[in-house]
Amino acid sequence: MTPPTTPRAHRRDERGSAVVEFVTLGVLLLVPLVYLVMALARVQAGAFAVSQAARESGRAFVTTDAGQDATARARAAAAVAFADHRFEEVGTLELVCDGTPCLRPDGRVRTTATVRVPLPLVPAFVRDAVPASxxxxxxxxSTVDRFRVLP
Incomplete structure (x- = not known):
């Protein structure tokens, strides 16, 4: 005598498939999340770099002593700020004075630091096709000291 066939007997054994589904979905959701966190962390580092570079280069420019090159001093301060956050190659600095000479009492100097943050793990052939930064x-x-003596 053969055992009766029930609908349950015709089902396939699914033990262990929940683990496989969990791992598959976990990886599919975790990889983009990790990439997003990496990209946002790099953009935040870029924001810190340009903020520090603009502030420090402006301060270095307006506190330059007579006989020193103010522009070179400001660019050196910006280079240090960019290097602190590993943006040496992609950081730029622009200096604009509101009059002539730049270092006159109460003169204002606008420093603008810019960096192009490359997205992490993007291959070179993709960077050529689409903007990846x-x-x-x-x-x-920054304001020059009101009581500064002109050279």
Whole structure:
């Protein structure tokens, strides 16, 4: 005598499939989330870099002593700020004075730092086809001391 066939007997054995589904869905959802966190962390580092570069280069420019090159000093301060956040190659600095000479008493100097943050893990052939960087910039207006003696 054969055992009676029931609908349950015709079902396939699904033990262990929940683990496989969990791992598959977990990886599919976790990989983009990790990439997003990496990209946002790099953009935040770029924001810190341009903020620090604009502030420090403006401060270095307006506190330059007579006989020193103010522009070179400001660019050196910005280079240090970019290097702190590993943006040496992609950071730029723009200096604009509101009059001539730049270092006159109560003169204002606008420093604008810009960096193009490359997205992480993007291959070179994709960078050539689509823009794979995010521009971030910050500006700072620094004022020369009112009681500064002109050289």
């Amino acid at each position: 995010i521009p971030v910039s910050a500006s700072q207006v």
